[in-house]
Amino acid sequence: MFRHSPRTSVCLFAVFVRLMTTIHAYTFVNTANLEILLKEHFNDFRRHDINITAKYAVRDFIRDRFVEYGLDVSMHEFATRKPEFTGSNVIGILNGQKAMTSDDKIVLLGSHYDTADTTPGVDDNGSGMALLLETARVVTSHCNPEYTIIFVAFDYAEFTVSWADDPCYWNVPCGSQRFVEDWLVSFLQDRDSPEFQGAFIADTLMNWDDNNNTQDLPGAFNVLFTDTYTRIRDNGFRGDFLFVYSRPEDATLMETFASHYNSQDGSAYRIECLLLPITGQPTTYQERFYTNQLRSDHHNFWRNSNSFKAVQLTDSANFRGYMQSCHHRLCDDVNPITPEIIQFLAKTTKAIVATLLEMSATPSYCPDGRGNPPSTISLRSSKEPTTLEAPKQSTKTTELQQISKPARVTNTARTMTFNTIVICIHTSASIAIYFVYTER
Ligand SMILES: *[C@@H]1O[C@H](CO)[C@@H](O)[C@H](O)[C@H]1NC(C)=O
Ligand SMILES: *[C@@H]1O[C@H](CO)[C@@H](O)[C@H](O)[C@H]1NC(C)=O
């Protein structure tokens, strides 16, 4: 039983001064690409029981982009509860200089590419896929990183309304579950057990609405996250921010991302970091209590016995604006896309690019261009690497040229601003973190 005790708070103040930090050219993120990806490639049912051809086409499109960006690509195929439906996660690895050694510090970006059976899924989760592909394009056009980056597009994140028909087990997105349990664990073992820094999960994150009363905060949100609730209420319940869900142990991921988000222009697009009072694997009780914060692929990283670090980036899906009536419905389509929505998605994409570059220790200057990834590294020692067909010629050639051409990056230095982080620990055992920042 949750008790909300009177608010007594201990606040710890930490001031991080990051003067003259060089940030990479994440401004290289192309907003036009994001729009094309959403409107041309993630605008229709991607669903085994609706149109499996369309789903396979999207899967192959993702794979072909990964190949084109020079990633080591493998298809992780897995069986589901339904023998007739095999799942495939698409994995692209950018091997760092420290790959295959215990000194590697792997970081991951993941998003699901399937949709629910009732929706074209442009926001859910075409938006996460657009972010993933544009991020892969920009990151691979930089110098070769010190540490390995894994990009993964998950299959079977969505459930079927009827349990009897569902290829997954109840309430567990099975693509990321199989990925973590079957692929990631042995991948790390095969590579001399390097550190796994954590996973960023992008799921349903383009919807932005600065009209009053567009953000719904369901259930006991006001009790569980009083300070976040108060801030959103005082802002007129506007859906004008990105949510980041994490546990205290994922704080490094959250803080690194938040600092790159807040150091950008565009104060109309805010961020709200939600720290869940969960340690390690969520208990069954916590799974019930925090359902809205636990229903995406990050949950499978947390619930694994290794309890891997992970955070979810989201617009809160069915709790905001038009998605309150369009979530998992036909109207989650391209019509709500506005220039502001694309800018919102672009800001998140730039922040994730900068975050991956920092966490993978990608050098700022590489006079030789992208650097030379070690070509001798095989995908996995314990398994046959998947043989891939040559990327298919797409019919959307003109658009794709725009999307895919990896250009040379000139590194630009930017000065970051002060970040003051205020961590409040309440007697109700909830913890809140505030990011106070100044725009230059
Ligand atoms: C299924 O998807 C394919 C590829 O996108 C498309 O050509 C076809 O018309 C779709 N079929 C149906 C029944 O919607
Ligand atoms: C929106 O909400 C804010 C904060 O509650 C309030 O100050 C403002 O007047 C509201 N705007 C409109 C148009 O209702």
Ligand SMILES: CC(=O)N[C@H]1CO[C@H](CO)[C@@H](O)[C@@H]1O
């Ligand atoms: C944020 C969110 O709720 N995302 C949607 C995309 O995928 C999850 C997991 O399947 C769904 O529950 C949501 O509809």
